[in-house]
Amino acid sequence: MTTATRTARHPSTLATLWRSTVGKKAVMAVTGLVMLLYLVAHMLGNLKVFFGPDDINGYAAWLRTIGQPFLGHEWFLWIARLALLASVVLHGVSAYQLSRRDLAARPSKYVHQRRRASYATRTMRWGGVILGLFVVWHILDLTTLTVNPVAEHGHVYQNIVGTFGRWYSDVIYIVAMLALGFHIRHGFWSAAQTLGANNARRDRALKLTANGLALLLTAGFLSVPVAVMTGVVK
Amino acid sequence: MNLTLRIWRQAGPDAPGSMTTYQVSGISPDMSFLEMLDTLNEELITRGDQPVAFDHDCREGICGACGMVINGQAHGPERTTTCQLHMRHFRDGDTIDVEPWRAAAFPVVKDLVVDRSAFDRIIGSGGYITAPTGSAPEAHATPVPKEAADTAFEHAECIGCGACVAACPNGSAMLFTSAKVVHLNVLPQGAPERAARVRNMVSAMDAEGFGGCTNTGECATACPKGIPLPSIAAMNREFLRAARG
Structure with a gap:
């Protein structure tokens, strides 16, 4: 004789995800991809600096009008900012919790040490911290203009030329953008792996895409400070 | 020498x-x-x-x-x-x-001996098929596509040695767990318990104090049986699918 027992109900999808290492990593992957998509748009927008002050200042003004008249002035911008803030927080909190767990899972090191994994993989944690600190500086510099030497609202071009006229600002941006490149090189492929999009056939293509994105974004972002430093943009 | x-x-x-x-x-x-x-x-x-x-x-x-x-x-x-x-x-x-x-x-x-019974508990949480055992079933009774059979065999090669955990900088058991999840989940015999298996095995793995995966790939490089790194992606896919259901 067989008896059937009703299986216990399992917890909600979000609780299952947040409680497991696999699910929390998926949160990191999705928030990482959201930020990556934003960065592609941001980098392309930055290139307008090469078309002159009217072009990029006009572009910045247009950003505030997206969605009008359905949305109010700057509404779209604030929605995007909130989505990005949520992504940064979730990405960071997940990374912190997972890293604590990872370090506790390997309490004693091997006596015979050997270099493991690629540079990009090994620097994900500190690279992420550098990027987090950079975002704070970047917002103070070119959004709130608190630390910007020109600091004229609406005059994006002049503010950019102003900030990159200082050597330490150039150093901060260059270091951060190199860190960004490494972070994306491992992060994009890793996100695909975490979300289950990778398989033996796609592995190479995904790694190439990750390298391509990393190079493109780093080069695109760095072209602006380099252009100011070399006098192409002044 | x-x-x-x-x-x-x-x-x-x-x-x-x-x-x-x-x-x-x-x-x-x-x-x-x-x-x-x-x-x-x-x-x-x-x-x-x-x-x-x-x-x-x-x-x-x-x-x-x-x-x-x-x-x-x-x-x-x-x-x-x-x-x-x-x-x-x-x-x-x-x-x-x-x-x-x-x-x-x-x-x-002691010395070089470690207690690997955490692996046994992961297997105990879902690394099997709940079916009445008896004499071997007729081989043609359940058709298995060639590709699924190959994947299952590739993952069934795992001998549970723990090299993946030893090599991983996070002491993660993802490759071991994925080998068993993929082995059973691609087969028709494993299909009815597919979602519960991956949920329970991942949860057992986390409960044992193994670290998470940071995709360093050290595990697959160390694996003496060649369990490939994309197996972890396959388990992640199974887990996310099960979490939705």
């Missing part, structure tokens, strides 16, 4: 351990690494010292018992089990470091 061995000696689970240096001579290049350790132990016993404790069983590369980290690499420089690693891969006069698997979930029992 004459060799200098630096071996992790630890009297018991709570005793402090340290690397101890030994000299061995008269080692043949055709000996396996375990036979070399046997030679050392014979000497130690003759001298009245405690022999080095290490796990071993089949000595033909299929049981997964003989786990140790040799010169910082799980199972040593060749992609095989320690019993199938031969001394010809070392040079006369070499200094070789031998350490146990290092992971919070694999506590050291």
Whole structure:
């Protein structure tokens, strides 16, 4: 004789995800991809600096009008900012919790040490911290203009030329953008792996895409400070 | 061959351990690494010292018992089990470091022996098919697509040695767990319990204190059975699918 027992109900999808290492990593992957998509748009927008002050200042003004008249002035911008803030927080909190767990899972090191994994993989944690600190500086510099030497609202071009006229600002941006490149090189492929999009056939293509994105974004972002430093943009 | 061995000696689970240096001579290049350790132990016993404790069983590369980290690499420089690693891969006069698997979930029992029963508990949480057993079913009763059979066989090769955990900087058991999840979830026999299996096994894995995956790929490089890294992606896919349902 067989008896059937009703299986216990399992917890909600979000609780299952947040409680497991696999699910929390998926949160990191999705928030990482959201930020990556934003960065592609941001980098392309930055290139307008090469078309002159009217072009990029006009572009910045247009950003505030997206969605009008359905949305109010700057509404779209604030929605995007909130989505990005949520992504940064979730990405960071997940990374912190997972890293604590990872370090506790390997309490004693091997006596015979050997270099493991690629540079990009090994620097994900500190690279992420550098990027987090950079975002704070970047917002103070070119959004709130608190630390910007020109600091004229609406005059994006002049503010950019102003900030990159200082050597330490150039150093901060260059270091951060190199860190960004490494972070994306491992992060994009890793996100695909975490979300289950990778398989033996796609592995190479995904790694190439990750390298391509990393190079493109780093080069695109760095072209602006380099252009100011070399006098192409002044 | 004459060799200098630096071996992790630890009297018991709570005793402090340290690397101890030994000299061995008269080692043949055709000996396996375990036979070399046997030679050392014979000497130690003759001298009245405690022999080095290490796990071993089949000595033909299929049981997964003989786990140790040799010169910082799980199972040593060749992609095989320690019993199938031969001394010809070392040079006369070499200094070789031998350490146990290092992971919070694999506590050291003695010397090079670690407790890997965390793996058994992961398997116990879903690494099987709930079906009445009896005489073997007729092979054609359940058709299995060739591709699914190949994937299942590839993942069934896992011998649960723990090299993946030992090699992972996070002491993660993702490759081990994914090998079993993928092995059973691609087969029609495993399909009814597909969602519950991956949910329960991932949850058991987390409960044992293994770390998470940071996609360093060290596990798949160390695996003596060649379980591929995309297996972890396949398990992630199964888990996310199960979490939605």
